[in-house]
Amino acid sequence: MLLITFAGLFKILPNKSEEITMSDDKNNILDEVTQGEYKYGFFTDIEMETAPKGLDEGTIRFISEKKKEPEWMLDFRLKAFERWKTMKEPNWAHLNIPPIDYQNIIYYAAPKKKPQLDSLDDVDPELLETFNKLGISLDEQKRLTGVAVDAVFDSVSVKTTFQDTLKKHGIVFCSFSEAVQNHPDLVKKYMGSVVPAGDNYFAALNSAVFSDGSFCYIPPGVRCPVELSTYFRINSAGTGQFERTLIVADEGAYVSYLEGCTAPMRDENQLHAAVVEIVALKDAEVKYSTVQNWYPGDKNGKGGVYNFVTKRGMCKGNQSKISWTQVETGSAITWKYPSCVLLGDNSIGEFYSVAVTNNHQQADTGSKMTHIGKNTKSTIISKGISAGFSNNSYRGLVKIARRAENSRNFSQCDSLLLGDKCGAHTFPYIDTGNSSSIVEHEATTSKISDDQLFYCLQRGIDTEKAIGLIVNGYAKEVLKQLPMEFAVEAQKLLAVSLEGSVG
Amino acid sequence: MLNIKNLHVAIEGKEIIRGLNLEVKAGEVHAIMGPNGTGKSTLAAVVAGKEGYDVTQGEVLYHHKDLLEMATEERALEGIFLGFQYPVEIPGVSMTNFMRTALNEQRKYRGLDPIPPGEFLERMEKAKKLVDIHDKLTNRSVNEGFSGGEKKRNEIFQMAMLEPTLAILDETDSGLDIDALKVVAHGVNMLKSKDNATIVITHYQRLLEYIIPDFVHVLFDGKIVKSGGKELAIELEEKGYEWLKAEAV
Ligand SMILES: Nc1ncnc2c1ncn2[C@@H]1O[C@H](COP(=O)(O)OP(=O)(O)OP(=O)(O)O)[C@@H](O)[C@H]1O
Ligand SMILES: [Mg+2]
Numbered sequence: 001m002l003l004i005t006f007a008g009l010f011k012i013l014p015n016k017s018e019e020i021t022m023s024d025d026k027n028n029i030l031d032e033v034t035q036g037e038y039k040y041g042f043f044t045d046i047e048m049e050t051a052p053k054g055l056d057e058g059t060i061r062f063i064s065e066k067k068k069e070p071e072w073m074l075d076f077r078l079k080a081f082e083r084w085k086t087m088k089e090p091n092w093a094h095l096n097i098p099p100i101d102y103q104n105i106i107y108y109a110a111p112k113k114k115p116q117l118d119s120l121d122d123v124d125p126e127l128l129e130t131f132n133k134l135g136i137s138l139d140e141q142k143r144l145t146g147v148a149v150d151a152v153f154d155s156v157s158v159k160t161t162f163q164d165t166l167k168k169h170g171i172v173f174c175s176f177s178e179a180v181q182n183h184p185d186l187v188k189k190y191m192g193s194v195v196p197a198g199d200n201y202f203a204a205l206n207s208a209v210f211s212d213g214s215f216c217y218i219p220p221g222v223r224c225p226v227e228l229s230t231y232f233r234i235n236s237a238g239t240g241q242f243e244r245t246l247i248v249a250d251e252g253a254y255v256s257y258l259e260g261c262t263a264p265m266r267d268e269n270q271l272h273a274a275v276v277e278i279v280a281l282k283d284a285e286v287k288y289s290t291v292q293n294w295y296p297g298d299k300n301g302k303g304g305v306y307n308f309v310t311k312r313g314m315c316k317g318n319q320s321k322i323s324w325t326q327v328e329t330g331s332a333i334t335w336k337y338p339s340c341v342l343l344g345d346n347s348i349g350e351f352y353s354v355a356v357t358n359n360h361q362q363a364d365t366g367s368k369m370t371h372i373g374k375n376t377k378s379t380i381i382s383k384g385i386s387a388g389f390s391n392n393s394y395r396g397l398v399k400i401a402r403r404a405e406n407s408r409n410f411s412q413c414d415s416l417l418l419g420d421k422c423g424a425h426t427f428p429y430i431d432t433g434n435s436s437s438i439v440e441h442e443a444t445t446s447k448i449s450d451d452q453l454f455y456c457l458q459r460g461i462d463t464e465k466a467i468g469l470i471v472n473g474y475a476k477e478v479l480k481q482l483p484m485e486f487a488v489e490a491q492k493l494l495a496v497s498l499e500g501s502v503g
Numbered sequence: 504m505l506n507i508k509n510l511h512v513a514i515e516g517k518e519i520i521r522g523l524n525l526e527v528k529a530g531e532v533h534a535i536m537g538p539n540g541t542g543k544s545t546l547a548a549v550v551a552g553k554e555g556y557d558v559t560q561g562e563v564l565y566h567h568k569d570l571l572e573m574a575t576e577e578r579a580l581e582g583i584f585l586g587f588q589y590p591v592e593i594p595g596v597s598m599t600n601f602m603r604t605a606l607n608e609q610r611k612y613r614g615l616d617p618i619p620p621g622e623f624l625e626r627m628e629k630a631k632k633l634v635d636i637h638d639k640l641t642n643r644s645v646n647e648g649f650s651g652g653e654k655k656r657n658e659i660f661q662m663a664m665l666e667p668t669l670a671i672l673d674e675t676d677s678g679l680d681i682d683a684l685k686v687v688a689h690g691v692n693m694l695k696s697k698d699n700a701t702i703v704i705t706h707y708q709r710l711l712e713y714i715i716p717d718f719v720h721v722l723f724d725g726k727i728v729k730s731g732g733k734e735l736a737i738e739l740e741e742k743g744y745e746w747l748k749a750e751a752v
Binding site: 112449450451452454455456457458459460461462463469470472473474475476477 | 552553554574575576579580584585587590591593594595596601602604609612617620644660661665724746
C-alpha cells in the first residue's frame with residue numbers, strides 16, 4: 001500500500017460558504033475531459049515485501065510483527081479476527097457482489113527499502129515518479145503553496161518543516177503506525193470507540209489486518225491552520241487494502257481533513273475495506289472530505305476495486321459538529337455509509353454526497369444519523385448520478401432516540417439518470433422516537449433533457465462538455481462543501497467518469 | 504449566407520415543412536410571420552440542428568457548405584445562433600460559467616486561447632448594458648427562475664456575447680412589455696452589421712417597427728406563401744392570414 005500524507009497541500013478556505021467559481025479551472029477541466037480514461041491506472045514497480053497469500057492467525061501476527069506493534073495492538077487485531085470468523089458478509093445492500101475468496105488475498109505489502117530520509121533527494125526516484133503521476137509533485141506543491149508537505153510511503157517518511165508548525169500547535173498528524181508507536185495512549189483511548197472491532201463484517205476484517213492509515217489529533221481549543229490531507233493508493237497486485245483512519249478533535253478544536261485515493265487498472269478485483277473513525281468532543285468540529293476514485297473496472301465491468309468501507313463519526317460532546325462530504329466516482333462496487341452518532345446535546349451531523357456510477361459500476365451508499373442528544377440536527381444531501389448499465393442506490397437511516405427531544409433532520413436525495421439502462425434507487429428509513437422532533441425527507445429523480453443538451457450544443461458546447469456542465473451544476477450543492485482545490489479535482493472527475501455515457 | 508432550397512421536413516412521419524425556399528444574404532434582416540403551428544420553430548430547429556427532424560428533401564447551404572452535414576455544435580461554432588422561443592433552465596450552472604464555456608469553445612474552434620478573465624468581464628458588462636440585464640440574473644443559474652421576459656432578454660444577452668453571423672430569433676418579442684421590447688430591439692440593431700444577418704420570427708408587426716426588416720415572409724402550412732417588404736407586415740396586421748390561404752394551395 002502506498003500512503004501519502006499531506007499537511008497543508010490545500011489552502012485554507014477563506015469562507016466556508018464561498019461559492020465555487022467554476023471559471024478558468026473549470027474550463028481547463030473541461031479540456032481534460034476529452035482525454036478520458038482512468039488516468040491513475042499506472043503501476044509503480046517498487047520492490048515490495050509481502051505476506052504470503054491468505055488469512056489466519058499467523059498472517060495477523062506477521063503484520064503486527066512487521067510493524068513492531070506493542071502487545072495491546074496485536075490483541076486488538078486477534079480479538080477482531082476471532083469475531084470476524086463468526087461473522088457473515090452483509091447481504092442487505094442493493095448490490096450484486098461476486099463471492100470473495102479471502103484466502104486468495106495478500107494482506108500485507110510494503111516497500112522493501114525503508115530508510116529514514118531527510119530530504120526529497122533521498123527518496124526513491126520511482127516513488128517520486130509515482131507522486132508526479134498522481135499529479136502531486138512535491139517540489140511543485142512546495143513552491144506553489146509555500147507550505148511543506150509530508151509524504152509517507154509506509155514507513156518511508158519525508159519529514160519537512162511543516163511538521164514543526166503542526167507540533168507547535170500540539171497537532172499530531174502522522175501515519176497510523178507511527179501513532180501506535182508514538183501516541184499509544186491516544187490510540188488506545190479512541191481506536192474502536194466509534195466503530196467497534198465487531199461492528200460489521202468488513203470493519204472486523206479491517207480491525208484484524210489493517211495495514212496503515214492516518215492519525216490526527218487536534219488538542220483543545222486549537223483550530224488547525226491548514227487542511228490535512230492523505231492520498232491512498234493500492235499498488236501491488238492481489239493485495240487487499242485495509243487502511244484505518246482515526247481523527248480526534250478535542251474540546252473546542254477544529255480540523256478539515258481530506259482524503260483521496262486511486263488504484264492501478266487490473267483485470268482482477270481488488271478488495272478495499274477501510275475504517276474511518278472521527279471523534280468530536282465538546283464544541284469541536286471536524287470536516288471530512290473525500291474524493292473516492294478507486295479504479296472502477298473497464299467498460300465491460302472487468303476488474304475494479306470492491307470498496308467496503310465503514311466511516312462513522314461520534315459527536316461526543318455538546319455543540320460538536322461532524323460533516324462528511326464525499327464524491328464517489330470510482331470502484332466497481334461501493335458499500336459505504338458515512339454516519340454520525342449525535343451523542344452531545346445540540347450537536348450537528350452533516351452528510352453531503354455525490355455518487356457517480358457508469359458502465360457496470362454498483363454503488364449502495366448513504367448515511368446514518370443517530371440522534372441521541374437533545375436539540376441535535378442532521379442534514380443529508382445526496383446526489384446520485386447513474387449512467388451506462390450501472391446501479392446507484394441511496395440508503396439512509398435517520399434514527400431519533402426518545403430522549404433526543406427537539407431534534408431535526410432534513411434529507412434531500414436526488415437521482416439523475418443518464419440513459420435508460422441504469423438504475424437509481426432510494427431506501428430511506430426513518431425511526432422517530434419522540435414527537436417534538438421533525439424529520440423531513442425530499443427525493444427527486446430527473447434526467448438530462450434533450451432540450452437542455454440542445455441548448456448547450458446550440459451555444460457551441462459539445463455533448464461531453466454539456467454533460468459535464470449539467471452534472472456539475474446538479475452536484476453543486478455538494479461540491480461547494482469541498483475545499484476549493486479539491487472541488488476542482490472533483491468536478492474534473494465527475495466529467496471524466498461520465499464520459500461516453502450519452503450519445 | 505443561408506440558402507434553403509425546396510426543404511421538406513417531417514417529424515415522426517408527419518410532414519411539417521413542405522417545399523420551403525429562402526435566401527438570406529449578409530447584412531439583411533428577414534422577418535418570418537405566420538399562424539401558429541405552421542412550422543416557424545421547426546424551420547429554426549432544423550437550421551440549428553436539433554435532433555428528431557427528418558429532412559426528406561431539399562438542401563440547406565450555409566456559406567456554400569452543406570449545413571445539414573454539420574454537427575449541431577459545429578453550426579453554432581460557425582456562427583449560427585438560435586434565440587429560443589422557450590429557453591430551458593439548467594439548474595446549478597451559472598450564466599457566467601455557461602457563457603465562459605461557450606465563448607471559450609468558440610475561441611478554441613478559431614484557434615484562440617481561452618479568453619482572459621478581464622476581457623471576459625468587460626464583454627459581459629458590455630452585453631449586459633446592451634440588453635439592460637442585471638448582475639442578479641447573470642449570477643443565477645441558466646434561466647432558472649427567470650421570468651418570461653427575463654429569459655428573452657437573456658437570449659439577446661447571449662447573442663451579444665457570442666456575436667453570431669446568423670441569428671435566428673424565435674418569438675423573442677412575445678411576452679415582452681413595451682419597454683423590454685425596445686431594449687431587445689435596440690440590442691438586435693446594435694449587433695447588426697454588414698457581415699451578419701438576422702431572421703426574426705414574430706407574430707407582431709409591433710416588433711418590426713423597431714427592427715426594420717428588409718424582407719417579410721409569410722410561412723403558411725410549411726411553405727413561404729408570400730414575401731415582401733416591411734409593408735407586408737402591416738398588411739398582415741390588418742387583414743390576418745385568411746386571405747393568404749388561397750395562395751397556400
Ligand atoms: N417534436 C414534435 N413532435 C410532433 N409534432 C411536432 C413536434 N414539434 C412540432 N410539431 C408540430 O409541428 C407543427 C409546427 O410546429 P412549430 O413549432 O414549428 O410551429 P410554429 O410555427 O413555430 O408555431 P407557433 O407560432 O405557435 O410558435 C405543429 O403542428 C406542431 O404540433
Ligand atoms: Mg414557434
